[in-house]
Every structure is written in C-alpha cells, then in structure tokens.
Amino acid sequence: MAASTLTEVARLAGVSPATASRVLNGSARKPGSDIAERVRRAADSLGYIPNAQAQGLAKSSSGLIGLIVHDIADPYFAAIARGVQEEARLQHRMVLLATTTGGPQEEREAVAAFAARRADSIVIAGSRSAKPGDEEANTELAAELDRYCRNGGQVAVVGHPVVGAANTEGYHVVKVPNEDLAAALAAELARKHQGEFLIIGGPEGLFTSDDRIRGFQRGLADAGRTAAEVLHYPFNRSGGYEAGTAVAQRIKDAHVGSNGPARLCIFAVNDVMAIGMAGALRSAGLRIPRDAAIAGFDDIETLRDFRPELSTVHLPLEEIGRVATRGAGSTLNGQGTLAVDGQVTLRRSTETPLP
Amino acid sequence: MAASTLTEVARLAGVSPATASRVLNGSARKPGSDIAERVRRAADSLGYIPNAQAQGLAKSSSGLIGLIVHDIADPYFAAIARGVQEEARLQHRMVLLATTTGGPQEEREAVAAFAARRADSIVIAGSRSAKPGDEEANTELAAELDRYCRNGGQVAVVGHPVVGAANTEGYHVVKVPNEDLAAALAAELARKHQGEFLIIGGPEGLFTSDDRIRGFQRGLADAGRTAAEVLHYPFNRSGGYEAGTAVAQRIKDAHVGSNGPARLCIFAVNDVMAIGMAGALRSAGLRIPRDAAIAGFDDIETLRDFRPELSTVHLPLEEIGRVATRGAGSTLNGQGTLAVDGQVTLRRSTETPLP
DNA sequence: CTGTTAGCGCTTTCAG
DNA sequence: CTGAAAGCGCTAACAG
Numbered sequence: 001m002a003a004s005t006l007t008e009v010a011r012l013a014g015v016s017p018a019t020a021s022r023v024l025n026g027s028a029r030k031p032g033s034d035i036a037e038r039v040r041r042a043a044d045s046l047g048y049i050p051n052a053q054a055q056g057l058a059k060s061s062s063g064l065i066g067l068i069v070h071d072i073a074d075p076y077f078a079a080i081a082r083g084v085q086e087e088a089r090l091q092h093r094m095v096l097l098a099t100t101t102g103g104p105q106e107e108r109e110a111v112a113a114f115a116a117r118r119a120d121s122i123v124i125a126g127s128r129s130a131k132p133g134d135e136e137a138n139t140e141l142a143a144e145l146d147r148y149c150r151n152g153g154q155v156a157v158v159g160h161p162v163v164g165a166a167n168t169e170g171y172h173v174v175k176v177p178n179e180d181l182a183a184a185l186a187a188e189l190a191r192k193h194q195g196e197f198l199i200i201g202g203p204e205g206l207f208t209s210d211d212r213i214r215g216f217q218r219g220l221a222d223a224g225r226t227a228a229e230v231l232h233y234p235f236n237r238s239g240g241y242e243a244g245t246a247v248a249q250r251i252k253d254a255h256v257g258s259n260g261p262a263r264l265c266i267f268a269v270n271d272v273m274a275i276g277m278a279g280a281l282r283s284a285g286l287r288i289p290r291d292a293a294i295a296g297f298d299d300i301e302t303l304r305d306f307r308p309e310l311s312t313v314h315l316p317l318e319e320i321g322r323v324a325t326r327g328a329g330s331t332l333n334g335q336g337t338l339a340v341d342g343q344v345t346l347r348r349s350t351e352t353p354l355p
Numbered sequence: 356m357a358a359s360t361l362t363e364v365a366r367l368a369g370v371s372p373a374t375a376s377r378v379l380n381g382s383a384r385k386p387g388s389d390i391a392e393r394v395r396r397a398a399d400s401l402g403y404i405p406n407a408q409a410q411g412l413a414k415s416s417s418g419l420i421g422l423i424v425h426d427i428a429d430p431y432f433a434a435i436a437r438g439v440q441e442e443a444r445l446q447h448r449m450v451l452l453a454t455t456t457g458g459p460q461e462e463r464e465a466v467a468a469f470a471a472r473r474a475d476s477i478v479i480a481g482s483r484s485a486k487p488g489d490e491e492a493n494t495e496l497a498a499e500l501d502r503y504c505r506n507g508g509q510v511a512v513v514g515h516p517v518v519g520a521a522n523t524e525g526y527h528v529v530k531v532p533n534e535d536l537a538a539a540l541a542a543e544l545a546r547k548h549q550g551e552f553l554i555i556g557g558p559e560g561l562f563t564s565d566d567r568i569r570g571f572q573r574g575l576a577d578a579g580r581t582a583a584e585v586l587h588y589p590f591n592r593s594g595g596y597e598a599g600t601a602v603a604q605r606i607k608d609a610h611v612g613s614n615g616p617a618r619l620c621i622f623a624v625n626d627v628m629a630i631g632m633a634g635a636l637r638s639a640g641l642r643i644p645r646d647a648a649i650a651g652f653d654d655i656e657t658l659r660d661f662r663p664e665l666s667t668v669h670l671p672l673e674e675i676g677r678v679a680t681r682g683a684g685s686t687l688n689g690q691g692t693l694a695v696d697g698q699v700t701l702r703r704s705t706e707t708p709l710p
Numbered sequence: 711c712t713g714t715t716a717g718c719g720c721t722t723t724c725a726g
Numbered sequence: 727c728t729g730a731a732a733g734c735g736c737t738a739a740c741a742g
Contacts, residue, residue, distance in 0.1 A: 002415075002506060002507075003470070003502075003506045005718090005719055005720085006719065006720060006721095007719075007720090015728080015729085016728065016729045016730075017719090017720075017721090017729090018720095018721080018722080018728075018729060018730080018731095019727090019728060019729075021720065021721060021722090022721095022727095022728090025720090025721085031727070031728075032727070032728090035727090035728085047502055049467055049470050049471050050471055050719085050720080051412070051471065051473065051718085051719050051720070052468075052471040052472045052473070053408045053411045053412045053417065053472065053473055053718090053719080053720095054412055054718070054719035054720040054721090054734090055719080055720055055721075056408040056720090056734090057406070057408045057409050057412055057718090057719080057720075057721095057734045057735065057736090058719080058720045058721040058722080058733085058734055059720085059721065059722095059734085060357070060734065060735095062408065064451075067452075071437065072427070072433055072436050072437055072440060073430070073433040073434050073436065073437040073656065075428070075430070075433075075657075078427055078428040078430075078433045079428050081427050081428065081452075082426065082427055082428040082454075085427060085452060085454050089454075094451055094452070094453065094468060094472070095451070095452040095453075096419075096449055096450070096451055096452075097422075097436075097440060097449070097450040097451075097452050098449065098450075099437075099440050099444075112404060113407075113449060115358070115404050116404050116405055116406065116407040117407045117408065117449070118406065118407070118408055147358075147402050151357060151358045152357075237660075275660050278660075279659070279660055301428065302430075302657055302660075304634070305592075305630050305633075305634055305657075305661060306660060306661070307662055360734090360735055360736085361735065361736060361737095362735075362736090370712080370713085371712065371713045371714075372713090372735090372736075372737090373712075373713060373714080373736095373737080373738085374711085374712055374713075376736065376737060376738095377711095377712090377737095380736090380737085387711070387712090390711090390712085405735085405736080406734085406735050406736070408734085408735080408736095409718090409734070409735035409736040409737090410735080410736055410737075411718090411736090412718045412719065412720090412734090412735080412736075412737090413717085413718055413735080413736045413737040413738080414718085414736085414737065414738090415718065
C-alpha cells in the first residue's frame with residue numbers, strides 16, 4: 001500500500017491533477033473556493049502527502065540545505081548547526097547533514113552528494129586546510145563547488161574561502177576576523193602577563209589555526225614581546241590533552257624557583273584544545289591559573305560550566321550559522337562577503353594569582 | 356547552464372540512456388567493458404552528477420534517513436546524532452535533520468516532512484511525553500508514523516514508544532532501561548548516603564524523566580529509605596540551574612548545625628540538569644560534595660571535563676544512535692525491540708567528604 | 711548485451 | 727477558472 005498521489009486525490013475530488021496541485025500547493029492561480037474545499041477534503045481523507053522528490057524534479061529545487069561539519073558532536077559545530085537549523089526552519093527548508101573528518105577529499109564527496117540531491121544551498125563550516133598533499137583534493141573541491149554554483153547552487157563557507165575557489169556567483173564567505181581577534185587577545189594578555197607565551201596550534205596548514213597563530217604572534221610583537229613557541233597537535237580535545245601532558249613536564253621543571261607572575265601563558269587555538277590542555281595539566285597536579293595561564297578561542301557553550309573559567313575570544317557561533325544560511329539562502333545578494341565579529345573575553349584562567 | 360543529464364551523457368557516448376544508467380549506477384546487468392569505458396569517459400568529461408531526486412522518484416526510495424532531536428547543540432543529542440551519522444555513512448545514506456522543541460505537534464510535522472521526502476527511515480531521539488493537553492497531538496503523531504510505516508517506512512524511536520503507536524511492521528524501539536538503572540543508582544547511593552534525597556525531574560509527563568524518577572524511588576524504597584521529594588523543572592541546563600537556586604537556599608537553612616554525612620543528596624534526571632544544578636549551587640557559595648551530593652544521568656561527553664566529577668549513569672549514546680539507525684536501516688528484522696544497557700558510574704560528586 | 715518504451719508524481723505552459 | 731498535455735531525469739520491464 002503505497003502513499004496516495006495527487007492524481008488519486010484529484011480523481012476523488014473529481015478534478016484534474018492540475019487543479020488539485022494548484023489548491024494543495026501554492027500557486028499564483030486560485031481555484032474556486034468550492035472546488036478548493038472539495039480537493040482539500042479529498043486530500044486529507046486520503047492522508048495525502050506531496051512527494052517532495054517529484055516536486056523537486058518538476059521544479060528543479062529541493063528545499064534542502066546541506067551542512068558540512070567535521071564532527072556534529074563537537075560543541076563548536078553543534079552550535080553552528082543549531083544556527084543553521086534555526087534559519088533553515090525560517091526558510092521552510094530542511095537540513096542535510098554531512099560530517100567529514102577533515103579532508104578536502106571527503107568534503108568534495110559531500111558537496112557532490114548535496115549537488116546530486118539538488119540542495120538549494122550548501123554551508124561548509126569546517127576549517128579549510130592547505131596541507132601539502134591536499135593541493136589536488138583542494139583543487140577538485142574547488143572545481144566541484146564551482147560547478148555547483150554554476151548550476152545555480154548557493155554556497156557559504158565559514159571563516160575562510162576554499163583554496164582556489166573562483167569568485168563565482170553564488171559563492172559566499174562568512175568572514176571571521178580570526179587573526180585580528182587573536183592579536184587583540186595577545187595584546188590583552190601581554191599587558192597583564194610577564195612570563196613567556198606558548199601557542200598550541202592545530203595541524204600546520206589549517207587556516208583557522210594558522211590565522212589565529214599569526215594574529216597572536218603579531219599581537220605579542222606589537223606589545224614588544226618575543227614570539228611564542230608554537231606546538232602543533234590535532235585540532236580537537238585529544239590534541240589539547242596530548243599537548244598538555246607534554247607541557248606539564250616543562251612547567252614542572254621550570255617551577256624550580258617559580259615566581260607567580262612570570263609563569264607560562266598558554267594560548268590554545270580553540271576552546272576544546274584549551275579544555276584538553278587544562279585537563280592534562282590538572283591530571284599532572286598543576287593548577288590554573290596558579291601554575292600556568294590558559295586561553296582558548298570560540299567561547300563554546302561548554303565553557304559556561306568549565307572551571308576554572310576560561311579566557312577566550314567570544315564568537316557568535318549560532319549567529320554564524322544563521323548568517324551563513326541566510327547568505328546562502330537568498331539569491332538576492334549574488335555573491336559576497338558576510339561578516340561577524342568576536343570579542344576578547346578574559347576570565348579567571350588568565351588572572352594573575354595572588355602571591 | 357543546468358547540470359548535465361544522463362541523456363546527454365548517453366548521447367555523447369553514443370549509447371542509449373538505459374545503457375548509460377547501467378554503467379554509471381549499479382545494476383545487475385554489466386555492459387561491455389568497451390562501451391562502459393566510453394560512457395564513463397563521457398560522464399566525467401561532462402561532470403555528470405546523477406540527479407538523486409529523479410533516481411528516487413524512479414526507484415521510490417531516497418537514501419535519506421531522518422533524525423528528530425530536540426536540540427542538536429545539546430550534548431546528549433549531539434552524541435546520538437554522531438552515532439546516527441556514522442551508521443548512515445556506512446549505509447551510504449544521508450542524514451536529514453529536524454529539531455523540535457519538544458511538542459508532539461512539531462514531531463508530527465517533522466515526520467510528515469520526512470515522509471514527503473520519502474526518507475527510507477526515521478530515528479526519533481527526543482523523549483516522548485504524555486502531558487495532559489498533548490493527547491491529541493500524540494494521537495496524530497502516532498497516526499502519522501503509522502501511515503509512514505504502512506507505506507514501507509522504517510521507524511526507530513529511542514527510549515520509549517510513541518504514545519498510542521500501533522505495533523506496525525517497521526516500527527522499532529531502542530529500549531533504554533531507564534527505570535532499572537535509576538533504581539540501581541539509588542541503591543548505590545543509599546548505601547553510602549545517610550541524608551535525605553531530592554529528585555530534580557523534568558516536566559511531569561515526560562517519559563524519560565518519569566521513568567527515572569520512578570526507578571530512583573523504587574531503589575530508595577528497596578533500600579528501606581523514605582521516598583524522595585520531587586521537584587519539576589525544564590528538562591535542560593536552565594531547568595537545573597533554576598532548580599539549583601531554589602535548592603541552595605534550602606541547603607543553607609538546613610546547614611545550621613550541619614553534619615557532613617547526612618547532607619542532601621540530589622538526583623537530577625539528566626546530566627545537563629545536574630550541571631545546571633551544580634552551577635547554581637556553586638554560585639550560591641556551596642560546594643560539592645561538601646555541602647551536597649549530586650548525581651545525574653546519561654554520562655554525556657561534557658562530563659569528562661566537568662568538576663567536580665559527576666556521578667551518573669553511563670549510557671552508550673553513540674551506540675544508541677547507531678543501533679537505532681541500524682534497526683531502522685534493514686528491513687531484515689521486521690519490527691522489534693532493540694536494547695542497549697547502561698551502567699551506574701559513581702564519581703566524586705557523591706563521595707562523602709572527609710570530616 | 712543493448713535499445714525502446716513506459717512510467718515514478720508533480721508542475722506548468724497552453725488551450726478551452 | 728479549469729483541463730489536457732508535455733515534460734523534470736532516471737529506472738525497469740520488455741523486446742530485439
């Protein structure tokens with residue numbers, strides 16, 4: 001027993017499928033109210049549900065919006081996803097989810113899959129990378145997006161354009177001033193912090209990570225401080241934890257003759273890494289901010305309940321999701337750059353402990 | 356410039372669309388390798404991407420799996436979503452996301468939307484409720500699901516069947532032994548805890564919440580303890596926080612002449628509520644476990660970095676997502692009950708502080 | 711093994 | 727204002 005079709009409804013109502021279509025789904029034409037009523041009655045007596053695939057085929061559009069994230073359970077992506085979802089709902093669209101462990105190769109596949117489903121627009125939230133070895137995959141990804149746009153698709157990428165992406169109509173970038181914000185953070189920290197700085201970054205070539213590292217170094221330089229050492233680890237909590245176990249030893253060694261205000265100040269390029277780092281230090285018996293200061297980036301919701309309260313750069317994550325979706329939703333603004341801003345947010349993890 | 360079609364590919368390769376279809380998409384038939392090669396070449400010279408809508412229409416299936424959650428940014432749902440996503444990928448399907456603020460009304464709409472898109476299966480992760488006033492909406496939801504199943508759809512709901520859902524072919528339930536686990540938790544706590552118990556539940560009528568409350572009370576009773584008072588608050592972090600501000604005062608009042616081991620032991624029916632509760636108590640200047648013990652339920656990933664370490668009942672969240680998806684994925688097992696198990700996990704938040 | 715012929719369910723000109 | 731007819735792009739019986 002298959003679902004009932006428009007034709008069946010039409011027959012039951014004694015009208016043509018065309019008319020039934022006109023009353024059941026929006027149309028410029030407005031059938032007579034008597035007829036309309038009859039059709040509607042027939043429709044729900046049969047429990048009619050329009051076949052979106054058929055509608056899509058006929059109208060060549062789908063009401064779908066594709067979202068690409070690295071990991072939906074990462075609070076950063078989850079928050080963006082919530083924003084995307086909210087905006088999608090406003091637009092009466094549904095969200096198609098794809099998770100890619102990070103490679104441009106997988107992203108290309110996801111884009112192709114979305115294109116196959118004729119998604120009206122695609123939001124790419126994951127960070128782009130330019131690791132050596134990824135060039136080819138990146139080129140292919142760019143080509144895929146290009147084709148998608150040329151076929152009328154709308155794309156919004158968060159944070160950083162896709163490497164080599166042509167400036168096609170329909171291609172939007174939600175600019176996040178990672179570098180400037182990181183610089184601002186460094187400036188603030190340099191003011192109240194006399195010790196050395198250490199940066200825990202993601203894999204080399206990850207744009208988001210690189211931007212933040214560069215910005216932080218610039219901020220330090222502007223404050224007349226020497227450049228910080230940079231360590232590279234995976235861009236997630238485990239990476240931060242791993243880094244933390246390495247750093248803990250260092251701190252302990254330096255601790256001989258420790259002097260509070262000159263202790264190490266660690267900047268992890270995102271909050272989950274900062275959290276991992278803090279966890280590792282705690283496991284090693286160290287305390288924040290007593291034995292080291294830590295700052296992160298993103299201000300994920302999880303931080304609200306994390307102790308010590310973590311200094312970070314607040315990013316309007318949900319808003320980013322909404323803006324991206326909105327930008328990719330309306331063809332109004334052909335192609336362009338959307339912007340959001342963040343804010344340095346100092347909390348207890350970088351306070352100078354009382355002597 | 357629209358995307359190129361199978362027909363175009365066929366023409367370019369000098370074969371019939373049927374043949375092109377056979378080589379480009381899996382088919383029992385295997386065209387000659389010379390022809391096949393020609394078609395494949397034509398296909399990617401044109402950058403051909405099959406139109407999934409058309410395929411779906413023709414095959415009446417879509418490769419889509421619909422997921423319904425309350426809030427994708429809630430760690431509980433995010434973890435389940437990750438599991439669903441993983442399994443979906445294994446099955447070469449894509450996940451369609453819908454978030455409902457909780458009402459059966461919205462869930463009904465989501466199911467209808469999935470049905471319209473001809474999703475092969477639907478996973479409902481949100482908790483079902485039987486609030487007075489929801490009866491009608493619940494009935495409609497059940498009817499919608501029923502129809503969906505009758506039309507060949509597969510459904511898996513997590514935790515609790517939909518109220519009034521007929522035992523249709525294709526309807527699966529991932530049983531979570533909430534009640535028993537809560538009872539086990541209560542038993543453990545009763546053993547090491549002499550003070551009173553207090554339960555912070557979700558809204559009355561929410562099955563997950565009610566089951567856990569019932570189980571906990573049963574566990575207390577079996578241990579010869581008097582029933583705990585139950586407070587009802589929203590089923591999220593805010594609810595827990597709100598509850599916490601109310602409870603804090605109580606604790607302080609009782610604190611006059613406090614005696615460590617007899618302090619209050621609070622059971623919040625899920626971890627996010629427990630976290631909210633803990634936050635509120637901390638804001639009020641109270642400390643866990645010194646001034647009160649707290650336990651939650653779910654063991655969300657966030658707990659790993661929460662302090663004090665929270666006692667809870669571990670649930671294999673990702674696994675639940677996978678199992679649900681798997682159950683709803685294969686028509687093999689017509690209809691039935693899938694099960695997962697949890698485990699009481701005691702941590703520092705319920706330890707008895709040293710005198 | 712390949713090509714032809716019908717649709718899948720809906721929208722949309724175009725007549726009436 | 728309504729109906730008839732022609733597809734949207736692809737698959738699946740059938741023939742050849």
